[in-house]
Amino acid sequence: MFESLPYHALNGLYYGFILFMIAAGLTIVFGVLGVLNLAHGELYALGSFVAFSIVGYLTGLMAEPTGPVTALIFGAVVLAGSLAAAAVLLPVGATLEAAFVRPIYDRDDVYQLLLTYALLLILTDVMKFVWGAKPLDVGVYGELNAIPTTELFGISYPTYNVVVVAVGLVVFGWLVWFFDRTKTGRIVRATAIDREMATAIGVSTDRIFTLVFAMGAFFAGFGGAMVSIGPGSAYLEMGLSPLVLSFVVIVIGGLGSLRGALVGALLVGVSTRVVTPYYPELELAAPFVLMVLVLLVRPEGLYGTWGEIE
Amino acid sequence: MSRARLSTGNLPTVVRVVLVVLGLGVLLAVPDLARVTPLSFATIHKGLLFGLAAVGLNLLLRHTELVSFGHVAFFGTGAYGAAVLATYYEVSSGLVLLAGAVLAATAVALVVGYLVAGHLDIYFALLTLAFNQVLFAFVVQSSFFNSTDGLSVRAGGVDRPSLLGLDQLLVSAGLDPVQAYNYVLYYLTVAILVVMVLVTWKLVNSPFGRALDAIGQDRTRARFIGIPVERYVWIAFTISGIYGGIAGGLFALLQLHVRPEPVLFAFVSGEILFMAILGGVGTLVGPVVGGVILVYLLDLARFYVTYYHALTGIVLLAVVYFLPEGVLGSLPALGAAIDRRRRDPGLVRNDVEAVVSSVRRGVHRAVTTVRILVFGVN
Numbered sequence: 202m203f204e205s206l207p208y209h210a211l212n213g214l215y216y217g218f219i220l221f222m223i224a225a226g227l228t229i230v231f232g233v234l235g236v237l238n239l240a241h242g243e244l245y246a247l248g249s250f251v252a253f254s255i256v257g258y259l260t261g262l263m264a265e266p267t268g269p270v271t272a273l274i275f276g277a278v279v280l281a282g283s284l285a286a287a288a289v290l291l292p293v294g295a296t297l298e299a300a301f302v303r304p305i306y307d308r309d310d311v312y313q314l315l316l317t318y319a320l321l322l323i324l325t326d327v328m329k330f331v332w333g334a335k336p337l338d339v340g341v342y343g344e345l346n347a348i349p350t351t352e353l354f355g356i357s358y359p360t361y362n363v364v365v366v367a368v369g370l371v372v373f374g375w376l377v378w379f380f381d382r383t384k385t386g387r388i389v390r391a392t393a394i395d396r397e398m399a400t401a402i403g404v405s406t407d408r409i410f411t412l413v414f415a416m417g418a419f420f421a422g423f424g425g426a427m428v429s430i431g432p433g434s435a436y437l438e439m440g441l442s443p444l445v446l447s448f449v450v451i452v453i454g455g456l457g458s459l460r461g462a463l464v465g466a467l468l469v470g471v472s473t474r475v476v477t478p479y480y481p482e483l484e485l486a487a488p489f490v491l492m493v494l495v496l497l498v499r500p501e502g503l504y505g506t507w508g509e510i511e
Numbered sequence: 512m513s514r515a516r517l518s519t520g521n522l523p524t525v526v527r528v529v530l531v532v533l534g535l536g537v538l539l540a541v542p543d544l545a546r547v548t549p550l551s552f553a554t555i556h557k558g559l560l561f562g563l564a565a566v567g568l569n570l571l572l573r574h575t576e577l578v579s580f581g582h583v584a585f586f587g588t589g590a591y592g593a594a595v596l597a598t599y600y601e602v603s604s605g606l607v608l609l610a611g612a613v614l615a616a617t618a619v620a621l622v623v624g625y626l627v628a629g630h631l632d633i634y635f636a637l638l639t640l641a642f643n644q645v646l647f648a649f650v651v652q653s654s655f656f657n658s659t660d661g662l663s664v665r666a667g668g669v670d671r672p673s674l675l676g677l678d679q680l681l682v683s684a685g686l687d688p689v690q691a692y693n694y695v696l697y698y699l700t701v702a703i704l705v706v707m708v709l710v711t712w713k714l715v716n717s718p719f720g721r722a723l724d725a726i727g728q729d730r731t732r733a734r735f736i737g738i739p740v741e742r743y744v745w746i747a748f749t750i751s752g753i754y755g756g757i758a759g760g761l762f763a764l765l766q767l768h769v770r771p772e773p774v775l776f777a778f779v780s781g782e783i784l785f786m787a788i789l790g791g792v793g794t795l796v797g798p799v800v801g802g803v804i805l806v807y808l809l810d811l812a813r814f815y816v817t818y819y820h821a822l823t824g825i826v827l828l829a830v831v832y833f834l835p836e837g838v839l840g841s842l843p844a845l846g847a848a849i850d851r852r853r854r855d856p857g858l859v860r861n862d863v864e865a866v867v868s869s870v871r872r873g874v875h876r877a878v879t880t881v882r883i884l885v886f887g888v889n
Contacts, residue, residue, distance in 0.1 A: 237633065239781070292881045299876040305831065310633065311578055315788050316831045318781060322824030330818065411880050445644065445777055452637045485648030492641045497626065500634055 208358070209475050215362040217470025218369025222424035224447035224454075224462045225376060226417035232457025233393040233413045236302060237310070239317040241421050241447070242440025243324035244290060248422025249435035250328055251289045253337045256282035256430055260341055272348045276364065279341050283426035287419050294418025298411045306410075325437055336436035339429055361431050368427060372420065373463050380459065389413060393457070449492045455502030464503055534796070538701050542694055554810050555803055556697055556765060560758045561586075562802025563704055565786040566711060567754020569798045572787055574720060575747055576727035580636040581643030582783050584623065585616040585752035587775035589759025591650065592616065594662035594769040603666035605674045605696075609760045616756020617749060619646070624748035628741045631730075640777055647775040661770030664763045672764055674699060693765075700761055704799065707754060712795055714750070723747055755783075782809070789830050791837025800839050 227241045259282045266272035301320060305312055348360045380386040392399040392409045400406055424443075429435045450469050454461020469488045477484045495502065537544070541555055568582045592615030593608040602608055623642045630638055650656045665671060671688075673679070674695045681691035714720050725733040726740050734740050763769050773779065782805060790801025808826060812819035834841040852858045 295880045296877045299880040300873045301828070303876070308831075308835070310636075311572070311784065311788055311792075312831055312835070314578070314781070315785055315827055318785060319824040319827035319831065322820040322827070326818040326821035326824070329820075408880075408883060411883075441778065445640075448637060448640065452634075452641075456633065482652040483648075485651060486645050489641045489644040489648065493626075493638070493645065496630075496634065496638050496641070500630060 205478070206475065209478055210471055211358060211362065213471030213474030214467065215365050215470070216474055217467040218366050219424055219428060220443070220446060220450055220470050221369055221463050221466035222372055222420055222427065223443050224450040224466050225372065225459060226420035226424070227444075227447050228451045228454070228457055228459065228462045229376075229413055229420075230417035231451065233389060234302070234306070234410055236306075236313045236317065237448075238414075238417065239314060239444065240297070240320035240324055241317075241417065242444030243321050243328075244294065244418045244421035244440075245425040245428075245443055246435065246437065246440040247293065247324060247328060248287055248290055248425030249429035249433075249439060250332050250337065250425075251422065252283050252286035252426035252429045253332070253339050253435050255286045255289075256339050256341060256426070258282075260339075260344075266344055266348075269348065272344065275341075275344055276348050276360075279345060279430055280364075280368070283423065283430055286426040287423035290418040290422030291415045294415035295411050297418070298414035299407075302414065303407070303410070321440075325440075329437055332435070334437060336434040337429075338434035341430050342432050345430065365427055365431070372423070373459070376459055385412075446488055449488045452502055453492055453495045455505030458502070458504040461502055461504035535705070538704075539698075542697060551807075551811060552693070552697075553765075554807055556693075556700060557762070557810070558803030558806035559700055559704060559799060560762045560765065560802075561783060561786060561806055562790070562799035563700075563707060563758040563761075564755040565783050565790070565798030565802050566707065566796070567751040567758075568783055569787040569792060570711060570714070570723075570751045570754070571747055572784070573792050574715060574723035574727050575744055577631075577744070577748075578633075578636045578784065579639045579748075579751075579780075580784065581623075581639030581641070581777065581780050582751070582755055583775060583777070583780040584639075584643040584646050585620050585755030586759035586762070586779070586783070587646065587650070587771070588619045589613065589616040589756035590763040590769045590774045591656060591662070591759075592756070593760045593763040594664050595656075597664045597666050597672065598662045601666045603670055603673055605672040605699075605764055608664070608672055608764065609757065612760025612763065613753060613756045616752050616759065620749040620752025620756070621745075624745045624752065628745040628748060640780065643775070643777050643780055647771060647777065650771045650775055656771070659771060661768055664767045664769060671767065674764075696761070696764055700765075703757060703761065707757065708796055708799075715795075719743070719746075785827065787837075789827065789837055791840025793836060794839045797837050797839035801837065804838065 223241070223245050226244070227238060230236060230238050230241070256279055259278050260275070263275065263278065264271075266275040297320060301316060302313075305316055342361060345361045345364065346359050348364075378386075380390055388399070388404055389409055389412070391402075392404055392406055396406055399409075425435070425439075428439075433439075446469065447466075450465040451457075451462055452465075453468060454463070454465030469491060472491060473484060473487045476487050483490075499505070538559075541550075542552055544550060564582065564586050567585075568579060571577050571579055589612035592612040595615075596602040596608050596611040602611070623639070627635055627638045627642070651659055656662060671678075671692050674692065678688070678691045678695045681695065682688050686694075715723075722733070722738045722743055725736070725738060726743060730740055759774060762774065783802075786801035786805045787798040788801070789805055790799065791797025804826075805823070808819070808823040812822050816822050830837065834845075836844070852862075
């Protein structure tokens, strides 16, 4: 009964890294701006739709892979396309922050929730207007799996999942490097810890906020792009459940903590995928039960530090 | 939420009485209004029920300043309480079904409230959300609750619940049974709504309500003056859950079938919260108005506009930016503003200029931002 356990655990790892990419965006936006962005799931969906257009166009330009080398080139093009799709989210996020979110920082939490909910609804219809109401599938999943890496490890496992795990690790590494080692990253953290002091030493908090919101949108979009080049398709309602799940992830990890987001995402991903085959009735509840348990024991989350990114 | 907002009611008593009578009149006339206008009776009824749940949520939001993001849990528990009684115990009396709904919701609210009462701010919101989703997941995957297909609220699967025999009375007077049932249920809803609003009014003006205000302003101080904070929050949470239970029970009676998604999913919780804000957090009946408006937008706008989500979004944006006190809460200020402009038409030009310049500023900001992002700082 447990022979397939490693396989489920690997699936959970893949799922966890997807969740991490979404939750990372949510957690840096919350950690710095203090806004719980309900529209985050729609930014993720938007990334998925843009990836459909861009990756679909790019792969349409080239022939299907025939051997390992062409498959690698194909994979590189798909990844570049996903990055380009996520890059589209940068100006989108910046514009949303500057035009809509900025006027309401000093308002009550509920108004920020209401505003981002309104943005969620509007973004849904923007996507419906541009791409239509039908689900769309890029359909490069099979070709991606032609890249031969799986036999090397002794178990047959889709290359695509390996790619996602690798990309997730790179994203985590980049974020840690950005916030730990770069000047901009340190300024962002300083702003997160004390806005007034940051302003006093000459930091433009407006620009930092815009940058962070754009970054959040970027990672949401990148997560969406990674999902839609896989077996998943892009559809209008796709943002809801990752949004709710990434709440769970950042709460388990501790609001505003990147390390927490990674650990939380992997915990949620692996536990749901491992539990589901044996207790299918727990599939939906598992992440929430986990969250309730963590919150009741450690209300600030596993790595909880208020308003400080680390 | 500032205290000042709570005292928007500096209207003279006469005006208030007139408004209350007017509101009641409109409520009672809804079935007739729906007949002569294109308004949908069922949607207004549904809106009132969600509004009732929002009134309960507002008790928590306005006084203890806690944002519950999982309040539909009690709405759903109420609905399922009624449905379980009707399906498995063949209960046909509407009142017994309602009582079952209230009992079920109270029990769940007691448990959840006990566990969340000590938490604050975003943790409170997310913990309530988590309990909501646990309940949702439990119901969706349990065969007792018939998974996503849900349960019927007809005893033995055939008969509508009886409403004190009043519907039978109307039927024998020559009315269509479906119509009779809906009318009686509607007036029952209105009666319960009025009673519950009065209860809320009594509650918030009682020492208990004042204590909740104190807790909302400063927990530490409230504890110092001897208020048992956690226990009071627990009680308030349970009471506000009961509103949801009643509303959910009535909703089950109205729909005659309960499915998990419309009554238990987390996003419906968000909608209930937004109804309260939309209608006016600082007012007593604002959440009811917000409920009717939001249910209308979400349910019916789709028949008139293709992009009804965006329409709802724009309405909510307008509320955030222009009506921070909600639709009902902003009425006095709005009335005063219109009055001033009637006396001095020159002000209107200023308004237009203000709107144009703020749009121009917004666009300029966005352009600058994009430029900075693309070409680096400045």
